[in-house]
Amino acid sequence: MTSRLVVLGSCGAWPEPGRACSGFLLEHAGFRVVLDLGYGTLPGLLRLLGNTTASGVDAVIVTHRHPDHMVDVHGLFRARWFGERGGAAIPLYAAAGVWERLCEFEEDDTEPLHRVFEPHPLPAEEYSLGPFRLESRSLPHFVPNAGVRLSCEEFVLAYTGDTGPSPEITELAREADLLITEATDRQQREGVPAPDTAERLDLTSTEAGGVAREAGVGKLLLSHFWPGNDRSESRSAAAEAFPGEIVLAEEGLELALPRAMFPG
Numbered sequence: 001m002t003s004r005l006v007v008l009g010s011c012g013a014w015p016e017p018g019r020a021c022s023g024f025l026l027e028h029a030g031f032r033v034v035l036d037l038g039y040g041t042l043p044g045l046l047r048l049l050g051n052t053t054a055s056g057v058d059a060v061i062v063t064h065r066h067p068d069h070m071v072d073v074h075g076l077f078r079a080r081w082f083g084e085r086g087g088a089a090i091p092l093y094a095a096a097g098v099w100e101r102l103c104e105f106e107e108d109d110t111e112p113l114h115r116v117f118e119p120h121p122l123p124a125e126e127y128s129l130g131p132f133r134l135e136s137r138s139l140p141h142f143v144p145n146a147g148v149r150l151s152c153e154e155f156v157l158a159y160t161g162d163t164g165p166s167p168e169i170t171e172l173a174r175e176a177d178l179l180i181t182e183a184t185d186r187q188q189r190e191g192v193p194a195p196d197t198a199e200r201l202d203l204t205s206t207e208a209g210g211v212a213r214e215a216g217v218g219k220l221l222l223s224h225f226w227p228g229n230d231r232s233e234s235r236s237a238a239a240e241a242f243p244g245e246i247v248l249a250e251e252g253l254e255l256a257l258p259r260a261m262f263p264g
């Protein structure tokens, strides 16, 4: 198995035609971790796995309970439960409310969910999963949101989920090889309803670039683009703040992991 990060979906809020919402597959050292599984991400995940039963997922991380980040976790559950019952439960590291939301899809009987997933809370003390150390921090959003940092011998990856500006992001992403964060940029489009709070609970790409610079990350992967936005405009805005490499998320895009190309 090559070490790579694959983008399953790059849209925020709801998916554009032919695209999906937030989701990433991280593969390293024979271990597969899924980071978020929003609207429309499951087909891309199954294509990468090469099966219809979601066989081969070792762990799932969900940053928060908004459906553009987690609704296809229920699809993953169905693929396991109806497609290939009986395997070991998949550890599911998730922010408050994710598990409850999954349970709501299941009417009264949540036993099948417990057979497919083993829930663990985020944020939390460190976890060890496969080759990774998983650290997490609470970041500001409309609902509880856990930013995550996955470290192994070869690289460090940080992912914010959705977050407003916060010094916690800089700590989460400190000198990470790769930071995945949002370029929600609602301000690019006219007529997008303003959030019903004055509190800042999403990042613009300019802010994403600023965080990347402050944290000293190696590479910035911008994602969670508002549907219809001009993504090159988001890149330019981030580049004003961050001098390093900026990559725009795209369904199916694969990134070789930092340092993984230079073993030893």
Ligand SMILES: [Zn+2]
Pocket (backbone or CB within 6 Å): 012, 013, 022, 066, 068, 069, 162, 224
């Ligand atoms: Zn979102």
